[in-house]
Amino acid sequence: MGSGNGEATTTTKLTEEIGKVDLRGLEPGTPGWAEARAAVTSSMAAHGCVVLVAHDALDEKLRRALFGRALPELFFGLPFDAKKRSGAFSNGPHRGYVGQVPAVALETVPFPDAADDPGTVRDLAGRLWPDDGNPDFCDTIVAFAKNVLELEGAVERMVLEGLGAREESVAKHLASQSHAVRVTLYGAPGEDDAGGGGVALALHAHRDEHMTTVIAQHEVGGLEVQDIRDGRWLPVPPEPGTLVFMAGDQFTVVTNGRVPACMHRVRTPAAGGRGRFSVQLCRRRREGGEPVLRAMDELVDEEHPLMYNPCNHEEYRAFRYSEEGQRLRERDPLKAFCGAAVEKLGGSTEE
Numbered sequence: 001m002g003s004g005n006g007e008a009t010t011t012t013k014l015t016e017e018i019g020k021v022d023l024r025g026l027e028p029g030t031p032g033w034a035e036a037r038a039a040v041t042s043s044m045a046a047h048g049c050v051v052l053v054a055h056d057a058l059d060e061k062l063r064r065a066l067f068g069r070a071l072p073e074l075f076f077g078l079p080f081d082a083k084k085r086s087g088a089f090s091n092g093p094h095r096g097y098v099g100q101v102p103a104v105a106l107e108t109v110p111f112p113d114a115a116d117d118p119g120t121v122r123d124l125a126g127r128l129w130p131d132d133g134n135p136d137f138c139d140t141i142v143a144f145a146k147n148v149l150e151l152e153g154a155v156e157r158m159v160l161e162g163l164g165a166r167e168e169s170v171a172k173h174l175a176s177q178s179h180a181v182r183v184t185l186y187g188a189p190g191e192d193d194a195g196g197g198g199v200a201l202a203l204h205a206h207r208d209e210h211m212t213t214v215i216a217q218h219e220v221g222g223l224e225v226q227d228i229r230d231g232r233w234l235p236v237p238p239e240p241g242t243l244v245f246m247a248g249d250q251f252t253v254v255t256n257g258r259v260p261a262c263m264h265r266v267r268t269p270a271a272g273g274r275g276r277f278s279v280q281l282c283r284r285r286r287e288g289g290e291p292v293l294r295a296m297d298e299l300v301d302e303e304h305p306l307m308y309n310p311c312n313h314e315e316y317r318a319f320r321y322s323e324e325g326q327r328l329r330e331r332d333p334l335k336a337f338c339g340a341a342v343e344k345l346g347g348s349t350e351e
């Protein structure tokens with residue numbers, strides 16, 4: 001397996017500011033686990049984001065199958081109409097893309113519960129490729145879902161335990177979540193649309209409304225995260241073997257504000273006219289399961305008073321896609337929806 005190639009050479013400002021943690025070969029109890037947990041937790045608490053070196057989850061073979069074959073077959077090998085007819089695209093107020101720039105061509109296809117229920121992937125592939133259902137495509141999406149879901153659970157566990165949550169609370173929390181893989185193509189902007197730096201905004205600044213997102217980029221970068229301290233935008237380079245782990249608003253509620261949701265955007269480069277692929281694994285509360293989202297008990301104490309009132313996650317999601325939620329997109333919709341009045345020293349309160 002490629003090991004750490006280019007880590008030193010492609011380091012940008014981002015990796016000086018946001019943790020980049022090597023998780024290769026680590027299991028709970030192995031040497032290095034406690035240090036990795038501390039580094040992951042501290043980057044998440046400061047930025048809501050951490051870069052993971054995780055070739056075990058996305059090795060070279062799977063990366064090639066995903067970005068070299070599955071995504072090109074889906075996005076370039078099928079006529080747009082066939083994809084539209086298949087119902088593969090996510091559309092509608094709750095399934096749409098937050099913050100998409102209207103002028104930018106973006107195709108995105110979700111695969112809900114791909115790891116637990118590979119049949120849903122096969123159903124969709126059967127509609128896209130009626131002849132044989134493209135079994136290699138299905139295997140690739142399911143392998144990505146399984147590997148990255150396992151990694152995601154381990155990293156969420158690291159952060160929650162790193163903050164002081166008990167093992168049983170973490171297990172209950174993880175069991176309450178569903179997941180989806182989402183594959184996306186951003187069309188390359190024309191030279192005219194791209195600004196001075198040869199890049200164009202493709203996805204407006206936003207925080208994800210769900211729990212967590214793991215993002216795999218490939219060759220063409222474009223993801224940028226905002227430094228909470230000074231508002232600077234930090235590009236995240238698409239280094240092979242790395243995945244970006246970020247917190248969404250639901251994670252902020254669960255951690256009682258100890259982990260901020262990460263503000264991010266996508267700017268795609270015009271160079272080469274290749275377009276940009278990204279693949280994400282998103283986690284959220286399971287629909288039909290426990291509807292109320294609340295801070296973990298262990299993460300609320302005198303030093304950390306309750307920051308967010310318990311709220312229904314589906315109602316929050318609907319709010320985020322409402323006109324008001326969209327208007328607040330680049331501000332703090334979570335606080336507007338369920339922010340608690342925090343007792344300040346001296347008795348005054350702050351909303």
Ligand SMILES: O=C(O)CCC(=O)C(=O)O
Pocket residue numbers: 184203208215217222223264265266278280
């Ligand atoms: O494509 C990416 O790198 C990020 C996409 C994103 O921010 C999202 O899907 O919410």
Ligand SMILES: [Fe+2]
Pocket residue numbers: 206207208264
């Ligand atoms: Fe996002």
